[in-house]
Amino acid sequence: MRMLVPLMVLVPLLGAALALVSSRSPRLQIAISSSALSASTIIAGLLVWQTDSNGSTAIQVGNWAAPWGITLWVDRFSAMMLLVSSVVLLSVLVYAVGQGIADGNRETPVTIFHPTYLMLAAGLFVAFTTGDLFNLYVGFEILLGSSYVLLTLGGTGARIRAGVTYIVISLVSSVFFLAAIAMVYGATGTVNMAQVAERIGELPDDTALLLHVMLLLGFAIKAALFPMSFWLPDSYPTAPAPVTAVFAGLLTKVGVYAIVRTETLLFPDSGPGGDLRTPMMWVALATLVVGILGAAVQADIKRLLSFTLVSHIGYMIFGIALSTPLGLNATVYYVVHHITVQTTLFLAVGLVERVGGTTSISRLSGLLRRAPLVAVLFFIPALNLGGIPPFSGFLGKAGLLLAGAEQGGWVVWVVIAGAVATSLLTLYALMRVWNMAFWRSDAELEEGYSSQYINTLVENPDDAGEVRTEESTPRLMVSATAGMVVVTLALTIFAGNLFAFGDRTASEITDREAVISTVLTEEATHG
Amino acid sequence: MSASLTLIVVMAVMYAAGVYVLLERSLTRVLIGFMLIGNATNLLILIMSGRAGKPPLMSDDADPSTFADPLPQALILTAIVINFGVTAFLLALIYRSWWLARLGDQGDTVVLEHEEDAGLAEEVFSETSEDDDALHEALDASEEYVEEAEAEQRAIVQESTDPNHRKPGEHERHRGEES
Numbered sequence: 018m019r020m021l022v023p024l025m026v027l028v029p030l031l032g033a034a035l036a037l038v039s040s041r042s043p044r045l046q047i048a049i050s051s052s053a054l055s056a057s058t059i060i061a062g063l064l065v066w067q068t069d070s071n072g073s074t075a076i077q078v079g080n081w082a083a084p085w086g087i088t089l090w091v092d093r094f095s096a097m098m099l100l101v102s103s104v105v106l107l108s109v110l111v112y113a114v115g116q117g118i119a120d121g122n123r124e125t126p127v128t129i130f131h132p133t134y135l136m137l138a139a140g141l142f143v144a145f146t147t148g149d150l151f152n153l154y155v156g157f158e159i160l161l162g163s164s165y166v167l168l169t170l171g172g173t174g175a176r177i178r179a180g181v182t183y184i185v186i187s188l189v190s191s192v193f194f195l196a197a198i199a200m201v202y203g204a205t206g207t208v209n210m211a212q213v214a215e216r217i218g219e220l221p222d223d224t225a226l227l228l229h230v231m232l233l234l235g236f237a238i239k240a241a242l243f244p245m246s247f248w249l250p251d252s253y254p255t256a257p258a259p260v261t262a263v264f265a266g267l268l269t270k271v272g273v274y275a276i277v278r279t280e281t282l283l284f285p286d287s288g289p290g291g292d293l294r295t296p297m298m299w300v301a302l303a304t305l306v307v308g309i310l311g312a313a314v315q316a317d318i319k320r321l322l323s324f325t326l327v328s329h330i331g332y333m334i335f336g337i338a339l340s341t342p343l344g345l346n347a348t349v350y351y352v353v354h355h356i357t358v359q360t361t362l363f364l365a366v367g368l369v370e371r372v373g374g375t376t377s378i379s380r381l382s383g384l385l386r387r388a389p390l391v392a393v394l395f396f397i398p399a400l401n402l403g404g405i406p407p408f409s410g411f412l413g414k415a416g417l418l419l420a421g422a423e424q425g426g427w428v429v430w431v432v433i434a435g436a437v438a439t440s441l442l443t444l445y446a447l448m449r450v451w452n453m454a455f456w457r458s459d460a461e462l463e464e465g466y467s468s469q470y471i472n473t474l475v476e477n478p479d480d481a482g483e484v485r486t487e488e489s490t491p492r493l494m495v496s497a498t499a500g501m502v503v504v505t506l507a508l509t510i511f512a513g514n515l516f517a518f519g520d521r522t523a524s525e526i527t528d529r530e531a532v533i534s535t536v537l538t539e540e541a542t543h544g
Numbered sequence: 545m546s547a548s549l550t551l552i553v554v555m556a557v558m559y560a561a562g563v564y565v566l567l568e569r570s571l572t573r574v575l576i577g578f579m580l581i582g583n584a585t586n587l588l589i590l591i592m593s594g595r596a597g598k599p600p601l602m603s604d605d606a607d608p609s610t611f612a613d614p615l616p617q618a619l620i621l622t623a624i625v626i627n628f629g630v631t632a633f634l635l636a637l638i639y640r641s642w643w644l645a646r647l648g649d650q651g652d653t654v655v656l657e658h659e660e661d662a663g664l665a666e667e668v669f670s671e672t673s674e675d676d677d678a679l680h681e682a683l684d685a686s687e688e689y690v691e692e693a694e695a696e697q698r699a700i701v702q703e704s705t706d707p708n709h710r711k712p713g714e715h716e717r718h719r720g721e722e723s
Contacts, residue, residue, distance in 0.1 A: 151622070155626070158630075162630065165633055172640045172644075173644075177637065177641050177644060181571065181641065184633075185574055185578075188578050195623060198589075199588045199616075199619075200588075200592070202592050202615075202616065208615075
């Protein structure tokens, strides 16, 4: 069973190599990438089951013992992230294949799309399985390198422009992270996360604080925290719909994952340099409020969703800043919820674009009548993201607010107020999309319906103002989106199990002694 | 842990220069800035390995304090490879961006990469090849001038006895047209 951990990374890597070699045959590429990602999903499922019943697994790559070699380490949290990300990657792949078949591969040139997509998957899985800071950096670089290619697919003017912003920002964050690793190595003499955690307690307070801030800066740019979030709405929406969906779901969450690891394993409350909880609260509040205010004035649905994406990262940071077991538990649930829902919404918007010919709500109308299925597929995740009771968005937010109320303190209450307002504003922004794009009739648009609110909406700067409607909606794209909607609904149905899992996860990731002993005393001979 | 002051100063200068250049608008300068910062970070890792000048790994039973720490060097090697890949990608991106900038307003409307773009691409490439031609002609012309001067000298000396003598300039111009 321990071999499953490296397989998680090897399968998509080998798939990428095979897909690259078979670039002459698109069908073979599709077969390779879908089977590689299906295999990853199965492996991730097994890992979740295994870590939940037997506890975390550590494996020493190349049989080098822990502090010297590279450690791969999977606990409940990383196994859950692996499972969710492989499910998301698989359904988005199906969606992209559907779109590629319909368009004659116009938006997703298959020859390079499949290998790059699998490399992105491999990079994500490296980041989620590693127990070594430098290997985490390598994982980040693998997934960022692939994301540069995916974001600039086709190389149109708008994408190159967006790509330049994204790439330069990502490079800066990588440099921060690498410099932080160098300093951590200088201070502790190791890059193994467990050993760093063991030695960080012996550092003087100011050194530890410096390392802590440097690491958080690198991760915060990746996770798009305020004030390092402005690059995101300018870069994600220009990519092809499936690429935007994957980026929105997964890339920022890698940053959140790394922040969770930093906060729980490397710099816990009690240790030196650990007291960044209050600043993080304020960052969470600013991320929530500024992000959602941006979303409230967007006319372009993709941009609007990018702003809600930025905003909702604040919820997870709030949970991490609480760092109580309940807070972390709710954070784990919220990460899972947010990955699936945000991806689903972007996939649904891809469908809206095909039906309506544009993504600007000032030019969309009558979609409910024209495409009722697409309307349903948009409506459910929209309510979900807005936090309407039966859905997972409500459960996640309720969990976070409950954890906050339990802890108390005026800062926490201010953030709670901001979180509730953000939830309402999310609902407002999404329901306006619903009212304008789906609910109002075509006649209303033709009559030149206008109101004060519509006139203040900000259009996408790259929007040429055209409407293309001749495109079809392939069944494969619709079923991939429907599948994701079902997954988001399953998060509600299995919420009890997930929260119980989250509870075990929270107690596992806060138990640093156990982590350290698992990673460092694992016998190398089994690897 | 002791570190070399020279390396620290070099690193600081590289960081400062790198950040300054990174903030420029021109993409090639951004690339230079990124390379400076990336290499400054590599230096930072090297500085963290302690004082330079010790021998590399010697034998199994050697005292760890007598040889240099090999891990930062491995880390730097990995970081260099990653920087190399990213630099290559950035160069391609800069070239593409330059290519699109040449299209002007048309660049924003290039959407159908594989259909309509083919025509546009041809257009642009012919434009660039015209440029190349002009450049070659200019270069040839300067060569021609030199060669003509030489030929004249030779002509004066030999008094041009061969009627089939081909001017060197003609040959050069012909080559310019081919490319």
